[in-house]
Amino acid sequence: MRLLIRNVRLLDARGERGPGDVYVVEGRISFTPAPVDEVVEGEGRYLVPGFLDLHAHLREPGQEAKEDLASGLLAAAKGGYTDVVSMPNTLPPVDAPEAVAALRERGRALGLARLHVAAALTLGQEGKRITEAALLKAAGAVLLTDDGRTNEDAGVLALGLVQAGAWGLPVAVHAEDASLRGNGVMNQGALSEELGLPGNPPEAESARIARDLEVLRYALRQAKGRPRLHVQHLSTRRGVELLREAKRAGLPVTAEATPHHLTLTEERLRSLDPLYKVAPPLRTEEDREALLEGLLDGTVDAVATDHAPHTQAEKEMDLLRAPFGIPSLEVAFPLLYTELYVKRGLPLARLVELFTDGPRRVLGLPPLHLEEGAEASLALIDPAPKRVEPSRFASKARYSPWAGWVLEGWPVLTLVEGRVVHRVV
Numbered sequence: 001m002r003l004l005i006r007n008v009r010l011l012d013a014r015g016e017r018g019p020g021d022v023y024v025v026e027g028r029i030s031f032t033p034a035p036v037d038e039v040v041e042g043e044g045r046y047l048v049p050g051f052l053d054l055h056a057h058l059r060e061p062g063q064e065a066k067e068d069l070a071s072g073l074l075a076a077a078k079g080g081y082t083d084v085v086s087m088p089n090t091l092p093p094v095d096a097p098e099a100v101a102a103l104r105e106r107g108r109a110l111g112l113a114r115l116h117v118a119a120a121l122t123l124g125q126e127g128k129r130i131t132e133a134a135l136l137k138a139a140g141a142v143l144l145t146d147d148g149r150t151n152e153d154a155g156v157l158a159l160g161l162v163q164a165g166a167w168g169l170p171v172a173v174h175a176e177d178a179s180l181r182g183n184g185v186m187n188q189g190a191l192s193e194e195l196g197l198p199g200n201p202p203e204a205e206s207a208r209i210a211r212d213l214e215v216l217r218y219a220l221r222q223a224k225g226r227p228r229l230h231v232q233h234l235s236t237r238r239g240v241e242l243l244r245e246a247k248r249a250g251l252p253v254t255a256e257a258t259p260h261h262l263t264l265t266e267e268r269l270r271s272l273d274p275l276y277k278v279a280p281p282l283r284t285e286e287d288r289e290a291l292l293e294g295l296l297d298g299t300v301d302a303v304a305t306d307h308a309p310h311t312q313a314e315k316e317m318d319l320l321r322a323p324f325g326i327p328s329l330e331v332a333f334p335l336l337y338t339e340l341y342v343k344r345g346l347p348l349a350r351l352v353e354l355f356t357d358g359p360r361r362v363l364g365l366p367p368l369h370l371e372e373g374a375e376a377s378l379a380l381i382d383p384a385p386k387r388v389e390p391s392r393f394a395s396k397a398r399y400s401p402w403a404g405w406v407l408e409g410w411p412v413l414t415l416v417e418g419r420v421v422h423r424v425v
Contacts, residue, residue, distance in 0.1 A: 001037045001420070005380065005413075008042025012049050012369045013353035022047055024376045027418035031372055040413060042380065049368040050082025050377035050414065051355040054256055055147070055172075055232055055304035056329060058084070058115075060103070062091025067309040067396050069103070073112035075307075075329040075395040077422040080355075080379035080411030081113050084329075085363075088120040089148030095120035095131050097139035104140045112421050113414075116142045116363070121160045121171060125149050130160045137167040142363050145172035147232060150208065152178055154215050161219035165227035170254070170362060172230040173212055175239070176280060180204035185319055187266040187281045195269065197319065200281050206238035213246050216253060230362055231255040233306050235280040237290035244299045254362045256304035257291050259332045263339050264288075264401060274315050274322030275401045278308070295346065295354060302358035305332050309397030327397035331388055333381070335402060337409025380413035 003024040010018040019042070023030040058072035069086075076084045086103065088094035094103065100117045107115025119141035123129045127146060136144065144164045151157045151173055164171045181204040186192050188199025209231060219227040231243060234255045246253050260278055265285050268276040276282060294300040308325025315322055328335070333355060340346040357367040368375060385408050390400040414422040 001418070002035065004036040004039045005042045005047055006039055008045055008047045008380070010370045011046045011348065011352055013349055013357040013367065014369060015349045017370070019043070022370070024415065024418050027376050029370060029372065029374045029376050040380070044383065045412070046381040047370065048352050048379050048381060049356045049370065050379050050416065051080045051333065052083040052359040053081050053305050053307070053329065054085050054302055054359045054362055056084050056086055056307040057089070057309065057325070058086045059090060059309065065311055069106055069115065070110055070112070071394055071396050072307070072329070073107065073110055073115060074422075075393060076113040077414045078394050078411065079330045080333050080381065080414055081329065082377040082379070082414065082416045083114045083116060085116045085118050085142060087147045088118050088145065089125060093120045093125045094118070095123050095125070097132070097135040100136055100139040100141045111419065114416060118143045118145050118147070118172070120144065121146045121151070121164070122156060127151055127153055127156060130156060130163055133163040133167045133169055137169055141169065143170045143172050143230065145232070147172060147174045150174050150176050150178045154211060157212065158215050158219045158222070161216060161227035161229065162223045162225075165219070165223050166225035168225070168364060170228040170230045172232050174233070175205055175208040175212060175231050177204045177208045180207060184281065185277060186269045187283050189266070189284065191266050191269065195272070197269075202236040202238060202283060202287070205236045205280055206242060209239050209242045213242065213251060213253065216251055226252060229253045232304070233258050233261065233280060234291065234294070234300060235261045235283050235287060237287045240290045240294040240299055244294070244297070247299060254301040255294075255299065256302045257295065257300045258304060258306045259328050259335050260326050260401065262288065262291055262303075263335060268401065272319050274317060274319050275326070275399060277319060277322055277324055278326050279324040292340070292344070292346075295350070300354070302362055303332065303336060303354040304359065305329055309395055312399060315399060326401060327393070327395050327399070329395060330393055331400065331402055331407065333411065334407035334409040335405075337381070338407045342408055376415055376418040378415045379411045382410050382412045383408050384410070386410050
């Protein structure tokens with residue numbers, strides 16, 4: 001289909017341009033008038049490059065009651081995502097080339113948001129023996145991670161960084177010290193003591209980040225390639241400080257922050273509602289402000305959802321027994337558009353960068369900008385306010401800590417290489 005998106009405001013990581021007319025012809029962007037099959041009105045709306053999520057749990061194989069590729073990739077498309085990286089902590093874990101190839105093929109067949117597969121760093125995600133980076137890369141894996149589990153053996157992590165780096169793959173880490181985290185279900189501090197709940201201290205994150213940065217230094221001395229470390233779901237002020245120092249020292253490290261850590265704090269747990277139970281836990285307002293500073297100064301490279309769906313029955317258990325996780329693919333951009341751009345004045349181009357060029361750099365991909373001949377993987381953003389209605393989610397997880405919030409900046413059209421994968425216009 002040839003599309004004309006008329007009189008739209010052009011916005012990418014380089015800034016806002018326009019308004020202008022954008023033609024989508026043979027899967028590419030053009031600014032040259034051409035015959036079209038359909039005209040989409042863009043007045044008052046933004047056209048942006050499609051988003052890339054570095055961190056989503058799509059639960060396939062083995063946990064399809066929570067989510068599957070079809071529901072997860074449709075949810076992503078509704079959220080403006082054209083590309084999604086699936087985590088390997090499935091049943092069984094994605095730790096073999098055959099599993100990577102099978103997932104990629106199923107994702108392609110769906111014709112929704114594009115699936116990029118993260119493979120396990122260690123066999124079975126047991127933290128003992130590293131997987132075959134070369135074979136996983138050849139099968140299409142884009143990064144290696146034991147996310148969902150913490151890498152307790154520094155020697156195994158070092159070897160994994162060296163081997164992954166030799167094949168151009170970043171290693172993503174769930175940076176928590178398991179022995180410090182213990183059985184914590186929320187941030188450790190005055191509030192956890194008041195509520196009588198086991199706490200997960202911020203030092204569990206910062207101590208592990210500090211160790212992993214030293215492991216990265218060691219791996220760099222051992223490697224012929226260039227190991228790259230990516231810190232997932234950053235949540236603490238001290239973690240931001242450590243990463244800022246590491247980047248100033250020139251270490252090849254990147255980091256992501258989630259929508260929930262950027263918009264919610266531990267105070268939500270006063271309700272004892274498991275909707276707010278996530279790992280790492282929601283932290284303090286001071287930690288949240290530090291994350292926002294990290295977004296502004298480049299310490300944080302990307303927004304990643306850590307979309308973690310569970311069944312309704314699981315999330316309705318009590319706070320001690322309910323699983324960790326928040327689904328957010330469909331609300332991530334409007335949430336941060338509203339809370340960070342509209343209310344806090346975060347530059348809009350920077351917000352778009354955190355969803356586009358930032359995560360693309362983590363994977364070693366080139367930037368995707370709105371220019372002649374560029375791939376037409378795009379999202380059309382409507383500033384009009386709309387209420388969060390989880391019952392209308394495409395995800396199987398039809399609940400949300402933001403239910404009822406009125407947000408602006410909703411994706412109303414998502415294109416992947418010129419194909420319409422979501423539309424409400």
